[in-house]
Amino acid sequence: MKRLAFVLLLVGCGVEPEVNSDLRHVTYEPIIDTDLQELVDEFQQDCPRAQMIRLKSLTWTGNVRIEERPNRIGVCYANGTIELADSFRGELNPIILKMLVYHELGHCVLNLPHSQTGIMAPALNIRANQYFMEHEQELIAGLCPQ
Numbered sequence: 001m002k003r004l005a006f007v008l009l010l011v012g013c014g015v016e017p018e019v020n021s022d023l024r025h026v027t028y029e030p031i032i033d034t035d036l037q038e039l040v041d042e043f044q045q046d047c048p049r050a051q052m053i054r055l056k057s058l059t060w061t062g063n064v065r066i067e068e069r070p071n072r073i074g075v076c077y078a079n080g081t082i083e084l085a086d087s088f089r090g091e092l093n094p095i096i097l098k099m100l101v102y103h104e105l106g107h108c109v110l111n112l113p114h115s116q117t118g119i120m121a122p123a124l125n126i127r128a129n130q131y132f133m134e135h136e137q138e139l140i141a142g143l144c145p146q
Helices: 002-012 021-025 034-046 094-108 129-143
Strands: 057-061 074-076 081-085
Touching (some): 034 057, 074 094, 081 094
Parallel strands (some): 057 081
16 A cells, blocks of 8 residues: 555656646637628627627527527627527528627627617617618727727
8 A cells, every 4th residue: 555655646746847838828719600700700890809709609599598588689698609599580681680790799799788879779670771771880880989
C-alpha cells in the first residue's frame, strides 16, 4: 500500500504545463439556419458595434415555449440563443422577417431592451410592410447608431 501512495505522488507532482494562450480565446461559429444567414451578415454590416460573439444560435423552431404564446414570433434567451416560431415561417415577407431578426439580434448582441417605437418595440405589426419598406434605413439607424 505504501508503494502505491508513493507512485501516485510521483505522478501527481511535476512542473506545471505551459498554457497555450490561444486556448483562452476559444471561439465557435454560431448555429444559424441557412435562410437566416444573409440577414445576420447584413446586421453585422449595419451594426458594426454588435458583439456577435454573444450569438450562440438563430434558428426556426417548433419550440413549445414560443408556441404557447400565439402572438410571439421570436425570443432571445440570455445564453445568446434566438428562436423564431416555425409556424410563422411562411407568413413573414422578407422585410418583416428582417425587422424580426434585427429585433431579436438587438436583444442578444446589442443588449437592448424593448422601446416604445422602432425595431425594438415589443410588438412588430406583421402587416406594416409598407411602413417598414419606406422607413427601413431610418429604423436601422435608430437601432445601430454609427
